[in-house]
Amino acid sequence: MTDINPTDLAAMLCSRLCHDMLSPVGAMSNGLELLAMETDPEMRESVMGLLEQSAAISTTKLKFFRLAFGAAGGFGERVDVEEPKALIQALIAEKPNVQINWALETGNLGKPAVKVLLNFAQIAIDALVRGGTLDIGAEIRDGACEIVVRAAAAKIAFDDVIGKALEGSLDPSEITSRTAAAHMIALLAEQCGGGLQYARTQDALVLGAVMPEGEGLIG
Template structure:
């Protein structure tokens, strides 16, 4: 990527962050306005509960963006699996009718692998528009991190433009805030000397990655 492409990608990722935070932050603003005018104790308690929910949703999204897109500098070259797991569990908790199955063999994973795993989990969750099962698995084998995320449900919604971005075949000029994360993952995989792939059917989406370590 040249400098212009890098700036465009950064701008698109920022747009994605702002879009995802707009709803919970807006809900907090509305809640504060209602709380300022409300005098009924029961309604004030309800406003406080909504504020608490919106604050948690905002914090969960920021934790996701920190690990999925940011440097996460406090963790060194690897990230504790428990950190990634808590982020995924928070994402799933905010969804409807989705069951999470978790299978990670390692206590820590390289930062690049964590970025891929978290973004795969988000893509799988987004695909389960009518609920279903989200399976998240990863292990270190033969000097490489192997990651698989599978979303299975009665209806799978996945834009194959995102798949093209994952595979690195989407031109930079066609990127959008919707495909920027997938394009970033393709760059992470390329830098590591690995690869990404996906398989899509009517009731399942499977996302896979092999990322050499070191």
């Protein structure tokens, strides 16, 4: 596994978070400006609807990043699978052209496994630029949590540099805000004694992880 200064990695993860939050927060700011100037009741109602939508998206993203990147205070060492499931469902709610299928064969997951699951889901969703199918599965077997996330579509958008980050073979100089999350979960898997892998074809991206059960090292 390549080494990177922890401060630099934290800064890149913060940059990713800020990038993803900019759009919904900016929409709220613009909506408030319009609301201050608008006097027509019908238009004000329309703007309020947009503000509510942007607020809901912002809340979902913050909850997602709390579990995917952060210490997830308020949760125990294990997290009910309904928590990450609800966050992923909320992420694709605005993407009607993405169909999701679940195969979660366990009631709860350790925090490290949850981080891997959420980040895999984000990578897979980003790959479905024109919509497609998202399959998410997790089960406990032989003392380890096995996670599989598959994105399938006519067009898959996936940068191989993210794959190198997942494998832990990315040079530190190549780690950016785009690859920091993948590098983080690769590091997390290594610390837990597990591993990540991926496979890509023209019409599918498959992300897999084996995370030994036990006390999480991060979170």
